[in-house]
Each structure stands twice: as C-alpha cells, then as structure tokens.
Amino acid sequence: MFETTLKVGPASFRIGSDWKEPIALIDELYAAYPKPSLSDFTVRMEATKPWRRYIRPSVQIKGDYMLPDALPLPLEQAFLAAEMGLNLQMALGWRRHLILHASSAEKDGKALIMTGESGSGKSTLSALLGYNGWRFMGDEFALIDHDNGEAVPYPRMISLKNQAIAAMEKQVPNAVLGPLIEATPKGDIRHMVPPIDAIRNMEKSARPAMLLFPRFGHDTEVREVLPSEAFMRLTQASTNYVTMGEVGFNTLTRFIDETPVYAIDYQNSEDAISMVNELWSKI
Amino acid sequence: MGTIYYIKDNNNVRLHPLDYMTLLYDRLSGITHIVAEPAPQIIETLGSQALSVEQIERELQKQYDLKVFEDSDDSFADIITARLDEFIDLGIIDKCDEEQKVKLT
Structure with missing residues (x-):
C-alpha cells in the first residue's frame, strides 16, 4: 500500500x-x-x-x-x-474541540465564523476573504477550543463547487488547483490550495468576534440573529455537540454569549465581502 | 390530598437564559432543551422543593405579573400543569400524591 x-x-x-x-x-x-x-x-x-x-x-x-x-x-x-x-x-x-460545520477567517487577531447549508457560499467567501486582507482559517470546520473559547484553524484544501470554480479562477489567477472532478453528487468540484499564510499560521487560533449566516442568491439584506436562533442552528451545524455532552454545552453557550450574530443575504461575492467588512468595522 | 411535583435531580438540571428563550441542559440524558416562559421559571421555583400546582402559581405570582392570552380559555394553573406534564415526559420532573411524599420522607 x-x-x-x-x-x-x-x-x-x-x-x-x-x-x-x-x-x-x-x-x-x-x-x-x-x-x-x-x-x-x-x-x-x-x-x-x-x-x-x-x-x-x-x-x-x-x-x-x-x-x-x-x-x-x-x-x-x-x-x-x-x-x-x-x-x-x-x-x-474529533473530540478535542467543538466542531462547527463552518468556514472561518481572521483579521486583527479576531475570528469571523460563517456557517450555512451547502451552497450558502461560506466556503467561497472564506477563500475570497483570504485573498482580500484576511487570513483564511478554514472552509469546512471551525474548531472551538473548550478551554478558552478560541477558534482553531483547520485550513484543509478549499472545496470549490460548480460556478464558484470559474469565479475563483478569475479572482485568483495564480491559485494552485487540484484536478477538476466532474459529475459528483454535489456537481463539479475543484480543490484549491489555501493561501500560504493560512498554512504557515495554522497553529494560530483567534477569539471569535462575529458569527455570520450567509445566504447566496437572495436580495441584499443584513439582519441581527437572536442568540436562541443562533444556538439552535449551531447545534445542527456541529458534528460533535451531542457527543461532547456538558463540555459541548459549556463551549457553545460561551460562544453564543460572547459573539454577535448576523444573517446576510447577497447576490454576488463582491457585495458579500463589502457587507462583511462593513459589519466587521463596527465590532 | 393533592398532587405535588418535584425535579428528579435538581443538581443535574442547568438553566442558561439567552433571550426570550432559555436553554435547559439535563445532565442525566445529555439533552439540551430550548424552553420559553414560564417553563424555566417553573424549574427555578421548584428548585429542590416538592410543590403543588397551586403553590407554584402562588410563588410565581409573587415574582411575576402573570397573564394569560386574552383569547385563551386556559387558566394559569392549566398552563403550569401542561408544562409540568411535558417535563414529566422528558424525564426531568416527577409527581406523586402529597400523602405518599410525606410517607417517603
């Protein structure tokens, strides 16, 4: 073998x-x-x-x-x-952190966490942020430390799907890409090597400062999300919340208590990036 | 003698208020419940005591301005009983006759 x-x-x-x-x-x-x-x-x-x-x-x-x-x-x-x-x-x-099915990026030493269903654009957004002044931390799992509540990077290969492939190739012309894998159950998939600073700094965790629920393909809108709604959605977005028992409860309630939450709807990635930066400037 | 209600294991129930909803973590089952008023207030009132619906209502009245929806036929006692029955189904609360409890203790 x-x-x-x-x-x-x-x-x-x-x-x-x-x-x-x-x-x-x-x-x-x-x-x-x-x-x-x-x-x-x-x-x-x-x-x-x-x-x-x-x-x-x-x-x-x-x-x-x-x-x-x-x-x-x-x-x-x-x-x-x-x-x-x-x-x-x-x-x-994995049991060492609370796992959220979410992407994440870091700026000014603080982490932005984005979660949503497949097709929400969380993966593409985190990758684009990684080439626009942010440090890419991961496009699939955000790992939340049980002891200090910080987000720990998990910068695996970025998984681009369908129209995101061409969009990213255009935005990042020198990106290192894997082979185009066509006709998978999720459509066409192409993997992209994360920006080198994301890999070099993959041991550097950051305190979560904002949680976003992005949604692609809807009229531009920003709304605040109540902690109870965010909590419920994160229990669904976590792969190990139930398994972690009370430790998971402590980690997730701390995350919700300390992190402002917004939902953003957007039509294109340029709008989304400026919405993210606008919200970020207010924290 | 009437029915009294008590939390099966008060040390293993945790409340965490968020907004108009409160999280209730049950250590024994490992399940997180998301509950609305007056459920968390009932749990807080019961604490380590065994109380009847009337006693719970009286305790809640001391602390809160109790109101039922205008178009509702339910009394506040009905609402408390319904929440208590739900907690019984969830395995968090149990009930017994007051007489039986006196004999046990």
Whole structure:
C-alpha cells in the first residue's frame, strides 16, 4: 500500500492507498503542510475487490471512522474520496474541540465564523476573504477550543463547487488547483490550495468576534440573529455537540454569549465581502 | 390530598437564559432543551422543593405579573400543569400524591 501523512491544524492523518497516483496528488497539493510522525486518524483508499485495482478501478473509503453505506468512487475521483475520508474522521472522531460545520477567517487577531447549508457560499467567501486582507482559517470546520473559547484553524484544501470554480479562477489567477472532478453528487468540484499564510499560521487560533449566516442568491439584506436562533442552528451545524455532552454545552453557550450574530443575504461575492467588512468595522 | 411535583435531580438540571428563550441542559440524558416562559421559571421555583400546582402559581405570582392570552380559555394553573406534564415526559420532573411524599420522607 502507498501512503503519506499530513497535518491540518491540530489534526494528523495517515493516508493509505492501493494506487500510487492519489498519494502523489495529495503530496503535491499538501506540499506545504507538515508531515507528522504520529497520526490521530487513518484513512485508506482501497479497491472494492482485488481486481478492481486494475479493471474499472473503484475506490472505497476506509478508515478509523466509516460510513457503512458509502458508495465507492471511480479512481479519477480518488482525491475527492480522500478529502471525504479526512472530513469524516474529523466529523465523527474529533473530540478535542467543538466542531462547527463552518468556514472561518481572521483579521486583527479576531475570528469571523460563517456557517450555512451547502451552497450558502461560506466556503467561497472564506477563500475570497483570504485573498482580500484576511487570513483564511478554514472552509469546512471551525474548531472551538473548550478551554478558552478560541477558534482553531483547520485550513484543509478549499472545496470549490460548480460556478464558484470559474469565479475563483478569475479572482485568483495564480491559485494552485487540484484536478477538476466532474459529475459528483454535489456537481463539479475543484480543490484549491489555501493561501500560504493560512498554512504557515495554522497553529494560530483567534477569539471569535462575529458569527455570520450567509445566504447566496437572495436580495441584499443584513439582519441581527437572536442568540436562541443562533444556538439552535449551531447545534445542527456541529458534528460533535451531542457527543461532547456538558463540555459541548459549556463551549457553545460561551460562544453564543460572547459573539454577535448576523444573517446576510447577497447576490454576488463582491457585495458579500463589502457587507462583511462593513459589519466587521463596527465590532 | 393533592398532587405535588418535584425535579428528579435538581443538581443535574442547568438553566442558561439567552433571550426570550432559555436553554435547559439535563445532565442525566445529555439533552439540551430550548424552553420559553414560564417553563424555566417553573424549574427555578421548584428548585429542590416538592410543590403543588397551586403553590407554584402562588410563588410565581409573587415574582411575576402573570397573564394569560386574552383569547385563551386556559387558566394559569392549566398552563403550569401542561408544562409540568411535558417535563414529566422528558424525564426531568416527577409527581406523586402529597400523602405518599410525606410517607417517603
């Protein structure tokens, strides 16, 4: 089996594969990330049957945490399979922080957290902020420290979907991109290496100073969100709130008590960026 | 003798007010409930005591301006009883006859 290791934020992974190519691609895209000697989680890309290594190669994602009914993916989508495997380990296995399914970015030593459903634009917005005066912290998981309430970066590969791919290629012409993966269950996907300062500073946490619920494709609007609504939405956005028990309750109530919350609706990313900066200037 | 209500394990119920809603964390089940008035006030009033609906109402009246919606047929005692029954379903509160409680203690 071919293998590599990588560290994203506080989490270390060992990744194995029956094929050489996916490991080579991971090493290429994650070249700037540390290679730890110990790992928190293992992810493996295995052939569904021995002969499926060669004939119509098909990748089954295995690891410490697995979804029993996960469908195998064709070898061309192996990188996506690996990314899904990494996410799954974090979502199901990580206990050292409260995990919010959210993107985050840092400015002036303070963190902005953005959460919303798939297609809300949270991933694209965090990436764009990362090229517009902010430090990108992560596009998938915001990790909240149980002890001090700070947001800990998790700057994995940025997952661009559908029209966000072309939009980002235009805005960031020198971006390092993975292969275009077409016709996945979420449409076309292309991964982008985060800005280098995000990777270099991935140990630097920041106190959350604002929580946003962005929503793409609606008339421009900003509204304040009540703490109770925000709390309820964050329990749904957290993959480990229930598992963490009272520790999770303490961390989330502290986060809600200390963080102002807004919902923003927007038609295009330029509007969203200026809305974010406008709100940020008032905190 | 009437029915009295008590929190099963008062040390394991935490209230955290947010806005017009309050979080209630139940350590025994690990479940977070989001509750509105007068549910958290009922929990606070009960504390470690066992009280009847009438006693709870009297205690609440001392602290709050109790009102029911104008178009409602329910009395405040009905509203308190309904919330108590919900807490019983959630496993947070239990009830017994006053006589039975006296015998137990």
